Amino acid sequence: MKGNIFKITLGIWLILWVSFITRELFRKGYFYDYKALIFRSLEGKRSYVTGDRFYEFLTFCNERLPPLANYGWVGVEPESVDMRRAAYYLYPHLEKKDYPDFILVYDKPMIAKAGYETFIRLDYVRYILKRKGDI
Amino acid sequence: MCIAIITITFIGWNILYALSFRYKSNLHFSERLAVSYGLGLGFMSLGMIFFYFFNIGFTPLKIITPWSALVLLNSIIYFRNHKKATLTAAFKADDKNHRFLKTFFIIGIAFEAAYAFFRALIKPLESYDAIAIYAIKAKIFYLSKSIPHDFFSRVTFVFPHPDYPLNIPLSETLIYLFLGNLNDQLVKIIFPLYFVSILTVVYFGIRRFANSSYALLFTFLLASVPQFSAYATNGYLDLPLSFYCLTSALFLFLWFQNREAVCFLMISAVMAGLAGWTKNEGFMYCAINIFMVVLFFIFDCREKIWSKLWYLFTYAFIIFAISLPWIIIKKSAGLVNDEISLINYSPANLISQSYKIVPIIYEFQKQAFGFKKWNLLWIVLFFILIVKRRFIFIARERYVTIFLFLSVSGYILMYLINSSPIEWSLGRTWSRFLLHFLPLAVFWMATILKEDPRL
Numbered sequence: 001m002k003g004n005i006f007k008i009t010l011g012i013w014l015i016l017w018v019s020f021i022t023r024e025l026f027r028k029g030y031f032y033d034y035k036a037l038i039f040r041s042l043e044g045k046r047s048y049v050t051g052d053r054f055y056e057f058l059t060f061c062n063e064r065l066p067p068l069a070n071y072g073w074v075g076v077e078p079e080s081v082d083m084r085r086a087a088y089y090l091y092p093h094l095e096k097k098d099y100p101d102f103i104l105v106y107d108k109p110m111i112a113k114a115g116y117e118t119f120i121r122l123d124y125v126r127y128i129l130k131r132k133g134d135i
Numbered sequence: 136m137c138i139a140i141i142t143i144t145f146i147g148w149n150i151l152y153a154l155s156f157r158y159k160s161n162l163h164f165s166e167r168l169a170v171s172y173g174l175g176l177g178f179m180s181l182g183m184i185f186f187y188f189f190n191i192g193f194t195p196l197k198i199i200t201p202w203s204a205l206v207l208l209n210s211i212i213y214f215r216n217h218k219k220a221t222l223t224a225a226f227k228a229d230d231k232n233h234r235f236l237k238t239f240f241i242i243g244i245a246f247e248a249a250y251a252f253f254r255a256l257i258k259p260l261e262s263y264d265a266i267a268i269y270a271i272k273a274k275i276f277y278l279s280k281s282i283p284h285d286f287f288s289r290v291t292f293v294f295p296h297p298d299y300p301l302n303i304p305l306s307e308t309l310i311y312l313f314l315g316n317l318n319d320q321l322v323k324i325i326f327p328l329y330f331v332s333i334l335t336v337v338y339f340g341i342r343r344f345a346n347s348s349y350a351l352l353f354t355f356l357l358a359s360v361p362q363f364s365a366y367a368t369n370g371y372l373d374l375p376l377s378f379y380c381l382t383s384a385l386f387l388f389l390w391f392q393n394r395e396a397v398c399f400l401m402i403s404a405v406m407a408g409l410a411g412w413t414k415n416e417g418f419m420y421c422a423i424n425i426f427m428v429v430l431f432f433i434f435d436c437r438e439k440i441w442s443k444l445w446y447l448f449t450y451a452f453i454i455f456a457i458s459l460p461w462i463i464i465k466k467s468a469g470l471v472n473d474e475i476s477l478i479n480y481s482p483a484n485l486i487s488q489s490y491k492i493v494p495i496i497y498e499f500q501k502q503a504f505g506f507k508k509w510n511l512l513w514i515v516l517f518f519i520l521i522v523k524r525r526f527i528f529i530a531r532e533r534y535v536t537i538f539l540f541l542s543v544s545g546y547i548l549m550y551l552i553n554s555s556p557i558e559w560s561l562g563r564t565w566s567r568f569l570l571h572f573l574p575l576a577v578f579w580m581a582t583i584l585k586e587d588p589r590l
Contacts, residue, residue, distance in 0.1 A: 009515060016510050017243075017359045021250075024361075037257050042320055049261040084267035087294065091274055094293050 050085050054106065057126045058089045061104055064120050064128060070096035074113075075106035103129040136321050139313035140328070142195075144168060146202045147175025149209050154405065155398035156212055161225030162339075169335035170402065172328055173378050177409035180305035184460045187282035194280070195312050226339070230346040240351035244334060247358040251327040254368040259320040265370025268296050270319060273307035277317055287468035298470040300461050302413040303372050329374045330367030333381060333574050334358055340385050341581045344531075353581040357574055362508040366570055372414050373570045379410035380420045381574040384538050387424060391431050391534060394438075404450045408457025415472060416571060419545045421454045426541065427534060474555050488551045495550055498561040508566060516576055523583045535579045542572040 025031040037045055047055040065071065071093055076082050086104075087095055103116055107125050110118075119130035148171040155162070162170065179198060186193060260270045271294050276282055283290060291297035303325070310322045334354050341350035357363060366374050383406035390399035407424040410417030428450050432443040464470070503513040520527065527536045546568050553560050 009511065013356070013359070013511050016506055020361050020507060020510070034253075034257055042259065042318065045257075045320060046259050046261075049258050081263050081266075084263060085261065088266045088271050088274065091271060092278060094290070 046089075050089070051082075054082060054086075055089075057104075057106055057122055058086055060122045060126070061128060062090060062093075065090075065093050065102060068092065069101040070094050071102045071104050072096060072100035073104055073106070074111060075108040076104075099131065101131055105129060136310075136314065136324065139310050140172075140324070142199065142313070143175035143179060143309070144172045145175070146179060146199070146205075147171030147173065149202070149205050150174045150178055150405075151402070152209050152213070153205060154401045156209070161396070163226065163342075165335050166339040169332035170382060172332050173375075173382065173409070174405065176306045176309075176325070177302060177379070177412060179309055180302045181409075181412055181457065181460065183305045183309070184282075184301065184464070187286075187464075188460070190281075190284065192281040193276070193308065193312055195309075198309065198312070226342045227344060227346050230348055233348040237348045237351055240348070240355040243355045244351070244358045247355075247364055248327070248331050248334070251330050251364050251367040252324070254365075255323040255327045256320060258323075260323060260370045262369040262371065264372075267294060268299055269304045269372065270307065270370065272301065272304035273311065273322070274317060274319075276305065276308040277311040280312075287464055287470065291468075291470070296472075297468075298415065298465060298472050299372075300412050300414060300417070302409065303375060323368070323370055326370060326374060327367045329378045330358075330364070333374070333378050336378075336382055336385060337574050337578055340578055343389070345581065345585055349581070349585070353577050356512070356580075357577040360508075360510055360512055360573065362566060363570060363573055366567070371567065373567045376410055376414045376417055377571050377574055379406050379413055379417060380542075380571050381578075383407035383410060383420060383424055384427075384535075384575055385578065387427060388531060388534055391435070392531060394436075400446065400450060401453065404453035405457065408454040411454070411458045412461060415475075416546075416549075416568070418458070419549070420542070420571075421458070423538060423541045423545065425451050425454070427538060430537065431534070474553050474560070475549060485548075485551055491551055491557045492547075494557050494561060495547060498565050502566055502569060505566070509569075512573075512577075516580055519580055519583055526583050532579070532582050535575065535582060539572055539576060539579055542575075 033048075037048055040048060050058070061071070071090065072095065073083065073086070076086065099115070102119060103113060105111060105125075105127050109125055110127075111129075113129055115132055116129040117132055119128040121127035148167065151162075151167060151171050151174055179202070182201060183193065183198060186197070191197065260266055272291070275286065275290060287297075306325055307322045310325065311317050314321060334357060337357055338350050338354040341353055363374075383403045385403075386399045386406065387403040390396060390403065393399070403424065407417075407421045410420045425447075428447055432438075432447065436443060502509065503517065526532055546565070550557060550560060
């Protein structure tokens with residue numbers, strides 16, 4: 001009796017084990033992620049996991065923001081994983097909630113923000129606003 | 136990368152040797168390696184905190200140099216004492232049966248370990264907490280080659296949870312320093328190594344009272360829990376904490392069985408201290424460990440009161456000494472948890488929060504039947520709890536049972552005093568908290584079932 005319970009439990013365990021790995025690889029699409037990631041460079045992998053379009057904008061911001069300038073966001077949901085990844089990739093630039101030196105605008109057509117002017121554009125919906133006056 | 140891991144493990148090995156050379160510790164070579172890895176990483180990151188106190192920058196050489204004194208001391212001790220060392224067999228004799236099953240479990244464990252390394256190393260750090268809380272701190276430390284002097288007073292408040300301990304961020308910094316660049320892909324090797332270390336410690340923990348096929352079975356069950364293997368890859372701190380909780384508890388139980396081996400008590404204390412240095416929840420495990428020692432002295436120890444008090448004081452002191460640097464920083468910088476506060480511990484508040492019990496129980500059952508995360512593990516555990524209830528409070532099993540009971544109770548208490556909305560808090564954390572005592576729960580299952588001759 002005990003032996004049978006053990007065998008049945010182990011059998012179900014193994015079936016679930018295999019099915020979860022298979023499900024993860026194919027239904028959740030991990031296999032395709034791995035296939036896409038395996039030959040990418042580190043920079044390419046960062047771009048893939050962050051989202052190529054968003055990462056392109058972060059790289060653009062990193063290149064264009066002056067050293068130690070702070071920034072705020074428009075178009076990225078506060079506390080979202082994108083926001084956290086942005087904070088990570090943009091460091092040593094730090095985020096500032098109130099009246100930052102620069103506002104990074106993502107996926108928003110030209111917005112008017114009092115006290116700010118266009119600094120530089122990546123494209124029509126991804127650009128950086130600069131606070132008017134000396135920074 | 137290899138040099139970094141070898142150096143960390145070698146220093147951990149020396150710390151372990153310093154703790155255990157006087158006593159018969161009976162640790163298997165692989166078990167020693169696993170314990171050394173966790174010890175090395177924990178102590179080297181703890182050592183880096185002193186660089187902040189003395190305003191010294193980080194370089195691999197500067198970080199290693201203080202440990203070379205320990206290596207030198209150990210070498211002297213080894214060459215004077217090694218002939219006196221005796222090693223008695225600590226493990227059960229191996230069985231020649233179940234060859235097919237054993238091979239299958241070994242392949243299963245090897246697959247899970249290899250897959251964990253692959254999943255961890257295919258991507259750079261990208262998951263929420265891994266980036267937002269830990270990796271960003273590691274990046275700051277690496278870029279400034281130190282803990283910046285204004286870090287605790289200003290910079291840390293820009294990012295979430297400034298009160299979280301720095302074991303893993305500093306460990307990541309250490310790997311970056313060895314690599315010479317900020318490779319946030321290779322740095323993830325830390326996590327699957329903790330995974331393998333946990334499996335090794337669980338395997339040899341079970342081998343002390345059972346044969347290899349039995350130990351392999353439970354090691355495989357643990358390795359194949361989807362949630363457990365997933366957290367070996369994503370840069371979260373739950374598996375490192377799980378390692379320190381497991382080793383602190385397991386070595387404490389070993390000391391309960393063999394009080395001559397005081398090194399087990401020392402290893403347990405050190406691991407409990409490192410649990411507190413890894414995650415805030417680790418402090419709860421420090422308290423549980425100290426309580427277990429008290430319980431053991433009251434009910435099972437016939438030694439003199441002074442001897443008991445000495446052991447208890449030493450145990451608590453080691454934990455306190457390891458936690459002290461971080462406590463000093465937290466107090467001086469005013470780093471507090473924004474969700475849990477000791478102010479909420481009043482009985483009146485606990486009663487007013489008792490309505491949370493319903494969602495807590497609901498979440499518990501949701502996890503228990505969450506096959507996608509846990510396979511059958513919690514169902515099997517509850518089944519064993521009911522069927523083998525006569526055995527859960529006998530001999531060695533008693534302490535493991537109490538430890539697990541206190542762990543669950545501690546988390547329930549945390550939820551009761553948590554100021555965040557309970558459903559949100561439970562949904563976000565409980566499946567991770569379960570990981571902290573999961574290896575010990577598997578070990579408990581193995582101890583309870585061990586008397587069954589069919590297994």
